[in-house]
Amino acid sequence: MKTAHAGVATNLSGDWTMNSISLQIESLLAISTDVGDLVPRNKTLVVDCSGISKIDMSGLQLLYVWQQCLQIRGLQAELVNLSDGMRSTVQQVGLHTIFKSSHDPAVS
Secondary structure, three states: OOOEEEOOEEEEEEEEOOOOHHHHHHHHHHHHHHHHHHOOOOEEEEEEEEEEEEEOHHHHHHHHHHHHHHHHOOEEEEEEOOOHHHHHHHHHOOHHHOOEEEOOOOOO
């Protein structure tokens, strides 16, 4: 469950399923605390998802709530480097309309 962030990019990793979602909440809180000073309002936070080993609806719901919190602060999350399975699930549940996503790697 490593999370690294610098500038306007952050990396998420680990298991994002119901069994370990509570561990990911701490990571997102740490990122949220730091990004306020790093990302100007009305800008995009690039979220590299290549390190996410597993994700289920619990993990997607957590990302959705986190994205909503960022939006209240004037930030937009852009998910990059999604696995094919994660991309498919995001589209199936309609979250592709909420998250900007890209195949481009996150830039630091």
